[in-house]
Amino acid sequence: MTGVPQRTRMSAPDALPRPDVLVPQPYELPVPTRFRLANGASGLAYDLPGQYVLSVRLSVPMPLRVEPRDLEGVATIMARTLDEGTARHTSVEFARLLERRGVAIGCGVGDSGLSVELDVAKHHLAYGLDLMHQCLAEPAFPAEEVARQVSTRLAEIEQERSVASHRAAAEFAATFYSPVGRSSRPVGGTAETVAAITRDAVVAFHAEHVAPAEATVVVAGDLAGLDVVAELDLSLGRWGTPDTYRSPGPWQVTPRADDRARIVVVDRPGSVQTELMIGAPGPDRRHPGGWAPYPLLGFLVGGSPTARIDAVLREDKGYTYGIRSTFRPRRRGGVFITAGSVRSEVTGDALRLLLDVLEHGREGFTQDEVDHAAQFLVLTAPSRYATADTIADEAASLSFDGLDTGFTSRNLVEIAGMDAERAGAAYREFIDGRWTVVLVGDAASFLADVQALGRGDVTVVPN
Amino acid sequence: MxxxxxxxxxxxxxxxxxxxxxxxxxxxxxxxxxxxxxxxxxxxxxxxxxxxxxxxxxxxxxxxxxxxxxxxxxxxxxxxxxxxxxxxxxxxxxxxxxxxxxxxxxxxxxxxxxxxxxxxxxxxxxxxxxxxxxxxxxxxxxxxxxxxxxxxxxxxxxxxxxxxxxxxxxxxxxxxxxxxxxxxxxxxxxxxxxxxxxxxxxxxxxxxxxxxxxxGPLPPSAVARAEGSMPPLAPLTGPVRLERSEPVPNDRLYLAFRLPADATPEFHAVGLAMDAIGGLSSSRLVEHLVRQERLVTGLTAHPLGFAGGVSLGLISADISAGVDPADVERAICAELERFAETGPTDIEMESAVAETERAWLSALASHDDRADHISHYAALHDDTAYINTFLAQVRAVTVEEVRAAAARYLQPSSRAVVAYLMAPGPIADEELS
Structure with missing residues (x-):
């Protein structure tokens, strides 16, 4: 380096011996207080001393198959318009009411249902809950706000199409799931269906599908001196079930495409990288063999720079900034996803190596590998679940599945005692060499290499 | 509180x-x-x-x-x-x-x-x-x-x-x-x-x-960097711009401003100004351009605090289909001029401070983030206890200080505009000369 005076480097003395690590005490996630509100909603309260911003999460289970086929995305538009005006306040007034006390409300829809999130400083809890109640019980869905959310979603669809990872996820869903199932299409709808959404459609959808009867509300944070149940009874507890409400009924297995085991290339000429998404069926949380092996397997195979995948593709080959694997449970069934990006010209070799690593797992894992992954997952839990929002998010996410954080604690115990044989068997149960592969990139620069791998049909589609 | x-x-x-x-x-x-x-x-x-x-x-x-x-x-x-x-x-x-x-x-x-x-x-x-x-x-x-x-x-x-x-x-x-x-x-x-x-x-x-x-055994081997050694960089005295034609999904404008260095009263004041102008969901630009006129589908405004004599203020706007970005830029500039003259309303001040409070408390909720904030202000601003005093500093900012900071740092004539405009074709990778 220029401009630096010449100097003699001071050398460090030899290091002390590597210190031993003291084994930590066993850990359980905080245990909630359970209650039920007058309107039937279930409640969980987690007291986390020192967490001065409280996190409130409301989960309303709702399978997206209840959306009319020609209006898919209506649940998303409905959710995004909940806080854009109520019976008492215009959209602008409502935004101001929230922000004058630093109250953050977010509403969204995933494949399990509607989520409403409230983050609020402890001393403004009652104020925040009142506004959250207004969003749920008396949304006005002003026509101009619905129209604006439709425009915004249409712009977002184009933005998602332009981002390689989003584009890959959309093509993966379309390839992996049967076209008869809602899961094969975007949660937020397509341009055609979103453009058809009107205020009337939003109002009708809300009236039929949003109610407290099967909902769960979670409150997490420093609850000292607060009567959370009383606060909720005065707010969300007064949210009633409309006569028009229809229970979603039993959850169904998401049908997979018969021809899901194939390679699809989304052609983006000039792209300097290829986004890869590789998937196979996986378990849900109620899998008869237990859920516990799967977080561990995802981590062991592709959860860190030293996991099996990045040990080869990043640290040995330098093909990627990082590729991650994870088992994602859904209400019924699940999916094992591996995703990341590599530079265009090595796409063929990277795919070969990736499939090799993934399939090599069928031969099993060493007890050392399993122990290492188990230690990470179990011993990081206290700090991963240390804040109000992380506990609330975990509890809310599990509530869609009729579970709570006791499930997480029980899994940690099972993970801690995992033996390599069980882990290997759990992996083999799902990984059979039949993969759905999506590659988003410059087809001309790698198509021949990918075809030469002999891993099945290769289809090229436009971006 | x-x-x-x-x-x-x-x-x-x-x-x-x-x-x-x-x-x-x-x-x-x-x-x-x-x-x-x-x-x-x-x-x-x-x-x-x-x-x-x-x-x-x-x-x-x-x-x-x-x-x-x-x-x-x-x-x-x-x-x-x-x-x-x-x-x-x-x-x-x-x-x-x-x-x-x-x-x-x-x-x-x-x-x-x-x-x-x-x-x-x-x-x-x-x-x-x-x-x-x-x-x-x-x-x-x-x-x-x-x-x-x-x-x-x-x-x-x-x-x-x-x-x-x-x-x-x-x-x-x-x-x-x-x-x-x-x-x-x-x-x-x-x-x-x-x-x-x-x-x-x-x-x-x-x-x-x-x-x-x-x-303790490691020698003091580095050339210790003296903080405060970078001189202040005054606001631009005339607008500058860069336009790129790229295969982006929608036109987007970035309006950037030179702000004072982080962790100073003026930086807090201009941060509150940016909240009131475009950072809050109830801010002026969001209300007018996003909600009422629908000229843009999204707009953000926030300061990025740096230690070396200058920080960066950024307003970005995703232009609605069929809208001329020039109209959006004019509307933003007009609002900046108005704000520099009149300053924030009491409700805007109240909202900007309340949002800052919640965001700060959230940022300190985990050990990891709290440690990072402590190191940040100790290393760059020689202020070890900043995490405890920041909110009091923000609450002490007056309406007039916010107006004055906006008038000094957020004038249309001090803007640098970067426009990404839609064009078909492969993504280019030319380096800026």
């Missing part, structure tokens, strides 16, 4: 290492967070991207640690860890069960003090490839991926330390030799150019003793 009062204890070791301990026994873990006072602003022409490449090399082994072992040794005992590079600094951090604190300190001390024993050409070549993929993933292969590079280059003059982005140029990285890497380490890495913060289940006495045990 009540003021926050996280405990802060501080000690500087004889070798210059500044150590801060903030005890919090709610969770049986400890965060170790180091800020090394070297970032992309310290890079010289022809060697951009170096601070960041170097951050990668810090995971490739040191005298007593094998390549990749820093990750695996800590993850295997329940550690979560990473590192990042920015204009003003490079940070390294891990959160570990308290029984693994000494191992974390031993590993950190080994790489902070004894890296070069293990550095090889092979590691350098491999991590250079990884960094190139990071650049392709985050910048080259993403819509608007080079927008911030363009903003820095347009707002800050050629040769200014903030003119080039942290990722740097791949040509410069290609030219990097092992000798360069050795010189970089020798110049910037050492206890006398570093702040180390512990947050978690540990007393100040035990924390100081543990840090002293592993870091």
């Amino acid at each position: 009540a003021d926050i009062a996280y405990p802060i204890a501080e000690r500087t070791l004889p070798n210059g290492l500044r150590v801060i301990v903030s005890q919090d026994r709610t969770v049986p873990s400890v965060t170790v967070n180091l800020w090394v006072k070297v970032g992309s602003r310290d890079e010289v022409p022809g060697r951009t991207g170096f601070a960041h490449l170097f951050e990668h090399l810090m995971f490739q082994g040191s005298a007593n640690v094998a390549s990749g072992e820093h990750f695996s040794a800590l993850m295997g005992v329940g550690g979560r860890l990473n590192a990042t590079t920015w204009f003003d600094r490079t940070n390294y951090f891990e959160t570990v069960p308290k029984g693994a604190l000494e191992l974390a300190l031993w590993l950190e001390a080994d790489r902070q003090g004894r890296l070069l024993d293990a550095l090889t050409q092979e590691n350098l070549d491999n991590q250079r490839d990884v960094v190139k993929e990071e650049k392709r993933q985050r910048y080259d292969n993403a819509p608007y991926g080079h927008a911030m590079r363009d903003v820095y280059a347009t707002l800050f003059p050629e040769g200014h330390p903030y003119h080039h982005p942290t990722i740097g140029s791949m040509e410069d990285l290609e030219a990097a030799t092992l000798d360069d890497v050795h010189a970089f380490f020798a110049t910037h890495y050492g206890p006398n150019n570093t702040v180390l913060t512990l947050v978690g289940d540990i007393s100040p006495e035990d924390g100081f003793a543990a840090v002293e045990k592993y870091f």
Whole structure:
């Protein structure tokens, strides 16, 4: 380096011996207080001393198959318009009411249902809950706000199409799931269906599908001196079930495409990288063999720079900034996803190596590998679940599945005692060499290499 | 609301290492967070991207640690860890069960003090490839991926330390030799150019003793960077602009402004102004351009605080289909002019302060983030207790100070505009000249 005076480097003395690590005490996630509100909603309260911003999460289970086929995305538009005006306040007034006390409300829809999130400083809890109640019980869905959310979603669809990872996820869903199932299409709808959404459609959808009867509300944070149940009874507890409400009924297995085991290339000429998404069926949380092996397997195979995948593709080959694997449970069934990006010209070799690593797992894992992954997952839990929002998010996410954080604690115990044989068997149960592969990139620069791998049909589609 | 009062204890070791301990026994873990006072602003022409490449090399082994072992040794005992590079600094951090604190300190001390024993050409070549993929993933292969590079280059003059982005140029990285890497380490890495913060289940006495045990023997080997050495950079005196035609999904405008340095009363004031103008959901620009006129589908405004004499204020707007970006730019400029004359309303002030309060409390909720904030203000602003005093400083800002700050820093005539306009075709990767 220029401009630096010449100097003699001071050398460090030899290091002390590597210190031993003291084994930590066993850990359980905080245990909630359970209650039920007058309107039937279930409640969980987690007291986390020192967490001065409280996190409130409301989960309303709702399978997206209840959306009319020609209006898919209506649940998303409905959710995004909940806080854009109520019976008492215009959209602008409502935004101001929230922000004058630093109250953050977010509403969204995933494949399990509607989520409403409230983050609020402890001393403004009652104020925040009142506004959250207004969003749920008396949304006005002003026509101009619905129209604006439709425009915004249409712009977002184009933005998602332009981002390689989003584009890959959309093509993966379309390839992996049967076209008869809602899961094969975007949660937020397509341009055609979103453009058809009107205020009337939003109002009708809300009236039929949003109610407290099967909902769960979670409150997490420093609850000292607060009567959370009383606060909720005065707010969300007064949210009633409309006569028009229809229970979603039993959850169904998401049908997979018969021809899901194939390679699809989304052609983006000039792209300097290829986004890869590789998937196979996986378990849900109620899998008869237990859920516990799967977080561990995802981590062991592709959860860190030293996991099996990045040990080869990043640290040995330098093909990627990082590729991650994870088992994602859904209400019924699940999916094992591996995703990341590599530079265009090595796409063929990277795919070969990736499939090799993934399939090599069928031969099993060493007890050392399993122990290492188990230690990470179990011993990081206290700090991963240390804040109000992380506990609330975990509890809310599990509530869609009729579970709570006791499930997480029980899994940690099972993970801690995992033996390599069980882990290997759990992996083999799902990984059979039949993969759905999506590659988003410059087809001309790698198509021949990918075809030469002999891993099945290769289809090229436009971006 | 009540003021926050996280405990802060501080000690500087004889070798210059500044150590801060903030005890919090709610969770049986400890965060170790180091800020090394070297970032992309310290890079010289022809060697951009170096601070960041170097951050990668810090995971490739040191005298007593094998390549990749820093990750695996800590993850295997329940550690979560990473590192990042920015204009003003490079940070390294891990959160570990308290029984693994000494191992974390031993590993950190080994790489902070004894890296070069293990550095090889092979590691350098491999991590250079990884960094190139990071650049392709985050910048080259993403819509608007080079927008911030363009903003820095347009707002800050050629040769200014903030003119080039942290990722740097791949040509410069290609030219990097092992000798360069050795010189970089020798110049910037050492206890006398570093702040180390512990947050978690540990007393100040035990924390100081543990840090002293592993870091105390390291010599004060770095050329310590003096903060406050970069002169202030005044607002632009006339608008500048850069337009790019790219295959982006919608037209997007970035309006950038030179703001005062972070952690100053004027920076707090201009931050509140930006909230009121476009940062809040109830802000003027969101109300007019997003909700009423629907000229844009989304708009954000926020300050990015830097330590070296100047910060960056950024307004970005996603233009609605069929709308002329020039109309949006005119509307934003008109609102900036109005705000500079009249200042915020009481409700705007109340909202901006309340949102700042919640965001700050949330930012301090986890041990990891709290430690990072403590290190930040200790390293760059010599203010160890800043996390406890920031909100009082913000609440003390007056309506008139907000107006005056906007009038000085957020004038339309001081804007740098970067426009990304839709064009069909492959994503270009030309470098800004």
